[in-house]
Amino acid sequence: MSKPLIGVILGAVLGAIDGLTAWFTPEVRNELGGIVIGSTIKGIIAGIAIGFFARKFKSLPIGILFGSIVGALLAFPIALMQGDYYFQIILPGTLVGLIVGFATQKYGTSPATANS
Amino acid sequence: MKWLSDDKLNRLRTIVNDPDLSSTKYTFVKELGRGGMGAVYLAEDRELNRLVALKVLNTPDITDDLRRRMIREAQIIAGLEHPGIVPVHDVGTLPDGRIFYAMKYVRGLRLDEYATQGASLNDRLRKFQAVCDAVAFAHAHGVIHRDLKPQNIMIGSFGEVLVLDWGVAKTRQNFHQSVYKNPCQSASNQTLDGTVIGTRDYMSPEQARGEIDQVDERADVFSLGAVLKFLLSDKATKAAKAICLKAMADSPDSRYASATELSADIGRLLDAEPVLAYRENVFEKISRWVGKNRFLVLLILAYLLMRIFLIFTSRS
Numbered sequence: 001m002s003k004p005l006i007g008v009i010l011g012a013v014l015g016a017i018d019g020l021t022a023w024f025t026p027e028v029r030n031e032l033g034g035i036v037i038g039s040t041i042k043g044i045i046a047g048i049a050i051g052f053f054a055r056k057f058k059s060l061p062i063g064i065l066f067g068s069i070v071g072a073l074l075a076f077p078i079a080l081m082q083g084d085y086y087f088q089i090i091l092p093g094t095l096v097g098l099i100v101g102f103a104t105q106k107y108g109t110s111p112a113t114a115n116s
Numbered sequence: 117m118k119w120l121s122d123d124k125l126n127r128l129r130t131i132v133n134d135p136d137l138s139s140t141k142y143t144f145v146k147e148l149g150r151g152g153m154g155a156v157y158l159a160e161d162r163e164l165n166r167l168v169a170l171k172v173l174n175t176p177d178i179t180d181d182l183r184r185r186m187i188r189e190a191q192i193i194a195g196l197e198h199p200g201i202v203p204v205h206d207v208g209t210l211p212d213g214r215i216f217y218a219m220k221y222v223r224g225l226r227l228d229e230y231a232t233q234g235a236s237l238n239d240r241l242r243k244f245q246a247v248c249d250a251v252a253f254a255h256a257h258g259v260i261h262r263d264l265k266p267q268n269i270m271i272g273s274f275g276e277v278l279v280l281d282w283g284v285a286k287t288r289q290n291f292h293q294s295v296y297k298n299p300c301q302s303a304s305n306q307t308l309d310g311t312v313i314g315t316r317d318y319m320s321p322e323q324a325r326g327e328i329d330q331v332d333e334r335a336d337v338f339s340l341g342a343v344l345k346f347l348l349s350d351k352a353t354k355a356a357k358a359i360c361l362k363a364m365a366d367s368p369d370s371r372y373a374s375a376t377e378l379s380a381d382i383g384r385l386l387d388a389e390p391v392l393a394y395r396e397n398v399f400e401k402i403s404r405w406v407g408k409n410r411f412l413v414l415l416i417l418a419y420l421l422m423r424i425f426l427i428f429t430s431r432s
Contacts, residue, residue, distance in 0.1 A: 014419070024427040088426050095422060099415045106412070 003108035007051025008044055010103050014096040015043020021092075025085075042078070042093070046070050047100050054104035055111075067101020068094050135172045139211050142170060142218065150174070153283055154186065158221060161205075168205060172216040183215050189283050190217035192259055200250025202270075202278045222280075224273045228266035231347055240347040241356075241382055246277035248340055248379035254279075255333045255375055258288035262331065264339035265318040266346055286331060318342040321366050334368040337378055341371070344382075355385055358394035 019039030022028050028035065050067045057063065075093025079086045135157060137144050142159040148169060149156045155174040160167055173186045187207060194204040206218040225233065227247075231240060247269055251261060261268075261282060268281040320338035322330040341363025348356055359381050365371045372378040381391045388408035390396060396404065406413050 018423075021423050021427065092419070092423060092426070095415075095419045099412070099419060102415060103412060 001108050002051070003054040003104045003110060004048055004051030006108040007047030007049075007054070007100055007104045009047070010100050011043035011045075011047025011050070011096070012040050013043075014099060015040040015046075018043065018092050018096055025088075038078070042074050043096060043100075046074050046093075046097055047104075050097065050100045051104050051108075054101075054108070058105070058110075060102070060105045063105035064098055064101045067097040067099070067104070069097070071095070071097020071100070135170070135214070135216065136211050137170075140208060140216075142168065151281070151283070153182070159218070161218070167221040168218040169202075169221045170216050170218050172210065173214045178214060185283075186215040186217070189285070192282050192285050192287065193217075193219065196254050196257055196259060196282075198250055198253045200246055200277050200279055201254065201282075202280050220278075222270045222272055222278050224271050224276075226267055227269035227271060227343070228346070230271045231266065237349060237352065237356075238386060241386055243271060243275075243277050244340075244344055244347055245379050245382045245386070247279060247343065248375045248382065250277065250279045251336055251340060252375035252379060254282075254285075255336065260286040260288070260331065260333060261336050261339070262286055262323065263315060263318075264336055264343060265315045266343055269343070286328075320368070322368065330368070332368070333374055334371045337363050337371045337373075337375055338365075338368075340375060340378055353385075354400075355391045355394040355396070359385065359391055362393040 016036055016039065019036035020032075022032055022035040022039075046067075049070050050063070053066050054063050057066075072090055072094040074097075075090045078093075079089040082089065134144055134147070135155075137159060141163045142161055145158040145160055145167070147155060148158050153173065154171045157170045157172065158167060159170045171186075171189075173182060190204050190207045193201065194207075197203070202219050202222060204217055204219045207215070208217075209215055224230075227243065230243070235243075247264075251264065254261060259282070261279065262284045263281060264279070268279065270278045270280060272278060316324070318339045320331070320335040323335055341360050344356075344363060345360045348360060359378070362370070362381075363372055363378055372381070377392075381393055384391045388404055390401070390404075
């Protein structure tokens with residue numbers, strides 16, 4: 001499995017789980033569908049970015065750092081739109097990015113480089 | 117009459133037993149070991165200024181057949197150029213007519229000594245895999261070792277693995293085609309049916325029954341299984357024990373077809389992949405996956421714990 005594909009799958013799954021946890025916040029429960037879809041799309045975007053990064057740079061610490069930054073950056077505008085829950089949105093987003101960053105560095109295959 | 121003391125007698129006995137290397141480029145250093153057919157000595161190669169191990173035919177009645185066997189043994193090893201097989205440098209005749217050959221002097225430990233010195237199971241399995249690869253190479257060149265045991269395997273001081281003592285090896289037709297330049301020079305490699313060759317705890321049932329014609333690569337696979345059994349501790353996983361059992365099956369058809377197959381299964385075991393010899397249940401599959409991906413599982417658990425923490429803090 002390629003690194004971007006691992007990023008997409010893991011980003012989508014963790015993003016969906018991330019969105020589903022909004023169910024525990026009664027104030028936003030009626031917007032759950034939108035939150036889950038938005039969170040999943042956010043996870044997919046993060047997964048693609050982190051997956052392609054892992055393809056270019058083979059370094060576990062840098063991959064984890066990049067994943068965490070991408071996760072935090074993508075979560076930030078959502079927290080800004082909500083106007084509240086900064087901690088509750090940015091922290092999980094960062095952790096999801098970190099996990100995807102780790103997984104794409106550790107697993108998945110890079111395309112073979114042709115010898116000239 | 118003056119009687120010689122025991123010390124002097126022992127000294128004389130040693131001098132008589134030591135090989136006369138005067139006509140060779142080697143200087144005797146000490147005796148390393150003694151087997152059924154020959155003794156191995158440590159000697160110094162004066163031309164190249166290095167230590168070598170000299171194997172010298174050491175039986176009281178040296179027949180032409182024994183001489184041919186000794187030369188054949190040297191030729192077999194010389195024909196197997198592999199990092200896991202001890203190389204032969206030279207072959208010659210001593211002034212008393214005894215045949216000798218010089219091989220690399222391996223500094224290190226025998227596999228049985230190495231195993232008792234606290235090597236981890238994974239390290240032992242990696243060494244075992246290297247043994248399998250060397251044996252597989254010999255098989256590919258038509259040579260069956262027939263006496264694989266921990267005492268015939270050396271672990272060098274840099275971790276290199278070397279298979280020794282090819283004295284009772286059996287060669288197949290393709291060996292003569294691939295190794296001997298002139299097949300007419302090859303010595304007789306016939307062992308009479310009914311002759312038991314090998315070491316009791318490590319030999320296959322067909323070897324133990326003396327069925328020489330039935331002995332093929334899978335007899336070495338059995339011996340490798342016995343070596344693996346020796347290397348495994350009681351705490352070995354079910355998969356590791358299953359590999360051992362499959363390699364040591366009574367019927368050759370039930371064993372791994374080759375040392376390469378056995379090596380591949382050991383590789384899968386080391387990589388925490390499912391092995392051919394053992395069908396695991398769902399729980400074992402999950403446990404193996406978790407063991408292999410411990411850090412990822414810890415990260416996901418940390419994420420879930422953080423989620424639970426956030427849920428409770430947002431409620432309070």
